[in-house]
Amino acid sequence: MNVTTPVSTFELTGRGVQVLPTSSSKATKVLGWLSLLGFAVLVVLAFAWVPQDTRITDQGDVVGQFDAVRLMFVHVPAAILAYSGFGITFLASLGYLRWRTVWWDIMAVSAAEIGVMFGVLTLVTGSIWGRPTWQTWWEWGDVRLVTTLVMVLVFIGYLAVRRIPVQAQVQARRCALIALVGVVNIIIVNRSVDWWENRTLHQQSTLLARKIRDETLFTLTFSLLVGAALFAWLLLHRFRMAYLQSQLEQLEVEQALVERRAESQLHDCQAASALPTQTHLSDAPQEGEDQR
Amino acid sequence: MQQAVRLRAAVTLLGRFPALAGVDLDILPGEVVLLKGANGAGKTTLLRLCAGLCVLSDGQAWVLGHDLNTQRQMVRRRVALMGHSTGLYDELSVTENVSFWGRAARASHKEIHDALELLQLTGRLARTRARQLSAGQRRRACFASLLVRRPELWLLDEPHAGLDQQSRDIVDSLVLSAAQDGATVVMASHELERIQKLQPRVVSVAGGMVDPKAVAHAS
Amino acid sequence: MLRDVWLVVGKDLLIEMRARVGINQIVPFAVIVLLLFAFALDTDQAALRTYAPGLFWVTVLLASLLAIGRSFAVDLADGTSDRLLLSGIEPVAAFLGKVIAIAVQLVVLELLLSLGVLLLFDVSVQRFGLLVSAGLVGALGLAVAGTLYGALVAGLGMRESLLPVLLLPVVAPVMLGATRAFQDAFGVAGAQGWAWLGLLVGFAAIYGLFGALSYGTLLEEA
Secondary structure, eight states, rough: OSSSTHHHHHHOOOOOOOSSSSSHHHHHHHHHHHHHHHHHEEEEEEISSSEEEEEEOTTTOOEEEEGGGHHHHHHHHHHHHHHHHHHHHHHHHHHHHHHOOOOHHHHHHHHHHHHHHHOOOOOHHHHHOOOHHSSOSSTTBHHHHHHHHHHHHHOOOOOOTTTTTOOHHHHHHHHHHHHHHHHHHHHHHHHHHHHHHHBBHHHHHHHHHTOHHHHHHHHHHHHHHHHHHHHHHHHHHHHHHHHHHHHHHHHHHHHHHHHHHHHHHHTHHHHHHHSSEEEEEEOHHHHHHHHH | OOOEEEEEEEEETTTTTEEEEEEEEEEEEOOOEEEEEETSSHHHHHHHTTTTOOOOOOOEETTTTTTTTTTTHHHHEEEEEESOOOOTTSSBHHHHHHHHHHHHHTOHHOOOOOOOHHHHTTTTTHHSSSGSOOOHHHHHHHHHHEEEEEEEEEEEEEETTTTHHHHHHHHHHHHHHHHHTOOOEEEEEEEEEHHTTOOOOEEETTTTTTTGGGGGEEE | HHHHHHHHHHHHHHHHHHHHHIIIHHHHHHHHHHHHHHHHHHTOHHHHHHHHHHHHHHHHHHHHHHHHHHHHHHHGGHHHHHHHHHHHHHHHHHHHHHHHHHHHHHHHHHHHHHHHHHHSSSOEEEEEEEEHHHHHHHHHHHHHHHHHHHHHHTTSSEEEHHHHHHHHHHHHHHHHHHHHHHHHHHTOOOOHHHHHHHHHHHHHHHHHHHHHHHHHHHHHHH
């Protein structure tokens, strides 16, 4: 969708709908540069500063995740942001069903798109990480893996429904319900998989257990901050894009309304002359006004 | 007196197309109104809006005293809409179809029986599955299934289309008796001379608007 | 309200009995899927016996997609969906009616399929009560979730491909629970069948509640 140049479209109606010509603003520019810079620093930290994850056991063997540990700086923020995205979609869907304004609707779809993106990233990085660390690409018994997969699938379905052209309110309402069911579903799936194979390969949060090295801990925290900035930047842009799109649609509708009304004036004389002779003009609409 | 239909600057969008572009219309209870206009003028959408089947995108609308923005459910059960489709289940017989819609509207056995009788859907025809009916018979069955709802507002979209002479007379007498019983009738039709018998108020619809200059009372 | 529920159930089942789409198309489809499993697993009788519960439920799941699609297609023909909106039937009653009608069809399908599994895959029933309960509650769970999603995609384009995409991830817990319960009932794996039955009951209850609450919102639109 091209929203940066349709100035002429805005001038078409001459009516007072305020349209931002771009999805960017000072705040997003700062955020964007911060995320880019942060990401560059993160790459340096993750590859150059953080040491390999190794530990020497009592038997003298060297064990650990070695270089694979560096994937954590993508995997962990991505997972957290994916769940945040779906959380925002859930809340925005509730908000839409309560207040029925377009703001909530486009917030829901924006967050869902970003959530799916980070969700796929989580699954891919997790799988790559799992190969050297757990000796498997995929483990069906792992609760978090299966839950995340199902969640991403649910929201891919959500986005598929978004792509179908129907009446805006109808789509918004249906999608809001799909998001609500989806999140409820995730809880059920999580519980049932947990029950199914009560085991997980995921380590307990090493963050709290303080088993983590200082360099790694710092870089992980830093990666979370960079991720948050990136997420906010993407969400702001995506939201404003959707908002611009809805404004544009609003303009199109108003344009169509003007044309449609012109059409009715075109028919005025014809309609009046085509009236059956036994009917006579009256001021019925004005009567109606009086009865208000 | 409270209007049966009261529209103020009503806008209805189909997708992004404004099928209704700001309709002002008042219809009193018991009136028979003919919507007249070219194809694509918005007659069908206007009828569907009054039935509570279309979203009111802008403006205000009340039907039978219910606000269409908030109480569409209440409107829906009190109106009868006959559109281009007949709303019959192909696999069910005429009697089963009429009974289903009748019982959904809490009609008694007698009312269902009377409706079938009135539209001459008895004997073999009553037991025929809807799939095997002719277009005219389908329409009569549709009328019967609307009649059992005891609607206060009839919304008829081209009710005479595809009917033979006898069936048209049935439809006309039905509309007349409905109006006499105090129901309001709004219909869209191209068959003007046919409608004259019903002495309707003629309302012109064009370009998604009700033409104020063309609003007229039949003498 | 109960009257309306039975009205809808009666209507749907009567149409289904007349049209015989279930018997003529869906059941043969399910049997063919069972046969394909036998081919895929290379006539290994032991493997077939072990996987019979899973294969049974995958088949039911696939067939249920057809049954749900069919059930909503009936209401789209010739303006009947509009008439249903105008009918005055409570949304909750419309929802429950559809659920029951679909569940009944699924139970009939399961009956025929379990005969097929018993004969073709050579399994024996160890716990009859568990088998019947899991079959019933599993069908109910599929019907509840299926009705909710069937209504969600009804009237949208491409709904034949959309329904599986949306529904299959959601019914994963039914698949899991029902398969475990059947494994226990067939005695092919030591699973806590009755506990899994509890999961199925919970699933049907949660989705039933959700559907009953949201069906009105779904039907609100044109």
